[in-house]
Amino acid sequence: MVSTATRSKVEHVMKKLFAVADIEDANTCLHPMDWLASIPDMASMLEEQQLRVQNVLAGSGGWRPPAHQDVYPPGIAPGEVLDLLLPTWFLGFGEASALRGKPKAINILETVRNFLDGVFQSAKYPLSVYFPSTCVVGDPIEKFTVSHAVGMTRSVATKCVLALIEQAxxxxxxxxxxxxxxxxxxxxxxxxxxxxxxxxxxxxxxxxKMVVAESTRPDIIQLFHSFSLSVAKQGLVYSAVIDSKIADFNRRSSVDSGRISDAERQMLKLLPLQDKRYLSVLSQHWDAFKATESAIPLRTLVKWTDRALPADMSIGSEWKLILTCSALKNLTFLMRQIAIFLRSLKEAMNTAKKSINLAFRAPKLRDPNPQIGYDMCCLWCHFATDFEKMLGPTVFAKAETQFLRGQFDREMTEKCRTCDAKIVAKDFRFISVLMGTNTNVQSLQVVAAAAESELEQARLKAVTARLAQEEHLWREYLDAMKQWTTKNSADRTTFLLREKDDLEKATKELVDGSTPVYFLDNPGFLSTTVQSAVHKFSVAPDLFQVMVCDLTKLGSAFSKYIVQIGTAVSEFVNGNPKFTCGLVFAPNCAEWGSAYSEKKLNEAVATAETQLRTDELHMSVRRGTLTFAESSIPNHSRRRGFHEFFMVVSDVEESGQLVSGFSSSALWVRTTVADVPLLSTSEYIVPDPSMLHSGSGLSKSQRLKQSLSGQQLWHKLLPRLWHGMPTSALAKPAVYVDILPYDLSLTKALLHFNTQPKSVLPQGKLASIVWAKDDSGTDHRRGMQQWLISGTMNYMQKMVDDKILTLPGYTPKIYTAMKSPQYNEEDFVMTMPLVECEGQKAALPFRQAWLDSPDGRFNACKIQFDAVVAAHDKEFNVSGVPFKGQKRMAPLADESDPMEALLGLAPAAETKAQLEKPLVEISAADMDLLIDAKKQLWLLAKKSTIISCKKPLLLLWGEYIKDDVLKKRQEANNAWLMEYKFDSPDMKAFHFHELGNVPAFEEGLTTIKSFLKFLEQHAIVQPSMACHEITVAEDSYKINMTKECCFEKKPLPANQTPSANNGGSLLSFSGTDLGQHLKLVHRLKYNLTDSSKGIFPQKPGIFLTHDMKVEAGKLYRLPLS
Known part of the structure; x- marks a missing residue:
């Protein structure tokens, strides 16, 4: 690791060599390759660096230079690649060693800085080299003779690093x-x-270089150098063959990024026509700045190097001659663009508090009006000879520098706008100033002052016309964008609906083929239905079959069916004795009336076992035990740490041995499955397709039906079942029949094992048969069948999304929108187009830079110009704020008084201490909600703020009810009910979701239509909705209630702590109308889990009717009707 102090020594040398004192002199900076060329005996210096490395490492084990290629290699066959290790002194560093010409200085220096941060990983990013055509195979490689096809920048950077370290x-x-x-x-x-x-x-x-992501694309200068060199070597004429050369090159690449673009093609054809200094000036500038961060990127270069005057331009022949482009005018324009850029950059650097990021700032530093800039260059070039004669070479050179830096822009702009046909060189005021003829200057100033008003009028007229043109272009863009948005939205919806239908069709076919769910209204046909389901799966003879029967799923109703279940299991295992078994899980509650008595429960388990062991059933039965993983049992739980099951096979024997293949199963032999994880209560479900039930809000009976569930249970049990089985058992699909299905635990486990590349289980198919009624008192078998089918489809679709499962006949497609309308920002000189984005409306504000420029400042016509600006802002920029090159401010909500929408509640006279006890306190971020002994609601503000009416204050406690339960409540007329009914997409509710890959829905309380549009934006179209049906047709929605449903508010149970999630049920109100300050609103959640997908109702919330302004420390009473 290089210390900061050591690195700074090298960087100091680097800065001293390559930095310029004045940024306006950036084009004169030293090129690294020129610096290397100036170092005497470069090869010796590099070899001395190697020797020093060996010397300093001698005391710590030493270092020996690696074996490397030291002779010219033989030729290789086409398509082969030869790997070489070369010392840097073999690699050339002159322009002749670079196939595409001199690499840019800024790229070399950036690479040097990157190397100083670590090492050069050439093993990962090797250079591509070639050898001199005159070399002799086997001869020693001469120093600096190897050239670069790719990697010249990195190669030069390595020598710079070594030379900088040497000089430090x-x-x-x-x-x-x-x-x-x-x-x-x-x-x-x-x-x-x-x-x-x-x-x-x-x-x-x-x-x-074009197709490798890590490489920098060759710029137009390097492309021109390459093609020119190639053409010259072949003795051809550049202009005659360049088109065919480009076409031949483009045919080699199959991707757009690997082809010469139209702009590059055009520039390659224009460069030979330019002044001989043009390439030098451009190359020096791009040596100091990356092309995209420079004064003149490629698109600007192309546009103004081949400028054509508009055919309808109403100017005289003299001015047409002046404004016609030429090589000299192009060069002058290039020099001016660079000078303006460098001047702006210098000013920005002088005022900036931190380093300037040119990737972001470069566009703002360029000439804001290149069109008038080019016109001024044309005018300068037209009179340049006269100017030089009048001023002399020395003063003229100074004047030209001043012109290029924009010091004469005001006068030159005036001349270009007025287009005086009689203009001559002596009419320019700056010439008189430079010549020192004050009398002439005074005379011209008087004339200019007299013409100022007339000139401004003409300029205002031109500005107004230009503004009208930009407004017209913006209207056209907005109209086109509106049409595109409408059509794209309709096309996308149609695509998503079609894609959803294809996915559901393919999923349904897979469900019907591999995990069908049957409904049986007549229990007498259970065995027949089982046989039919197994027969459907008989894709091969002698398939192993497993019947699953979980008595816990019937609750206390199991006793009504135990005889019939025993018969069904017997007929199943005896119908094909060699290949069948049954798994019967013992009940976990007793008969109705004493369901939770431990004694009665033990008797119930004994009854089930006795029935299975009845001689007439001809079954061999073994009692087994599932022991639960201690870590999955909550500390407060009082349930036992095991559950019993019965494994059943036919008692048919051959030679004293059971014939069933399952008699060799580890589960049959050991009768134990250890460390079975229990399903968390938060994951408990109720198989109800029209509601989303919370695991924490289920009844004891509902919880007991889920206490022996979960995919992990089957992940433990199934491998145990198939371990020890004959090899033939794993070679064919296995058939499972679940005659008491309740959830998707077994389905998910089988799908998991089926999609594993090296599964220890045979491929499994599952038939579920819904026929028995549980102890809930309601016949919801049809709903359970529907839930099992839709839940399986949802889970399969999730596996498809996660690329785990492939559906036969279905390939996911991605919607490709047609290309949206575009505008050319260069067409907007005075204004800045701002498209609609993240809730901000489209606008066309004036550019602050233009308003601050000479073109945007008026004196005599200021009142008229202000009126033009006001009229424009009224239609196109309601905020009236010009564009300053910063992030947009959020648009104003509307022009109405925001206080009109606030609740007019004054602070209460009471204090918190005076409220009648007992007092329930519910704390939130900005407030405390208080409920007194009279069940009144109070709000205590923690800080001065506005409480939003779009978020609930409190939620109600209770549940959604339907069918027979709802009918009983309605008939009794003693329950508080809130109807859950939507018949229009314009009805409002509070919407939300908890999808990890979708941003939050910020609108919250809004129309169903808005929420559906939001879901569509994230590829969720026509979702199901509990007790309702949603129909989507392009941009319209219909919603109809399919099942009556209501929310029943219930008293808060004693074991529940009052909170924002349930506190609404502590309040006293009789109906659903809470008055003018509060309202009850349904909350709808889009849910996507393994077992449910769609929009489901959540506990309703109590909301403010309008936003409410509160003061810190003040108490407010929120009256209920």
């Missing part, structure tokens, strides 16, 4: 710090590829 005068202790870097710069990994011709080598070199 480091002590041995300091030198040692740089040894790893020095060694990496002394010997460099290179590659050599065969090439068919010089043309082939050149094209490969350019193409590799």
């Amino acid at each position: 005068g480091l002590s041995d202790a300091e030198f040692v710090e740089f040894v790893p870097l020095i060694k990496s710069c002394l010997y460099i990994k290179c590659t050599f590829e065969s090439y068919s011709s010089d043309e082939d080598l050149l094209q490969r070199s350019i193409l590799s």
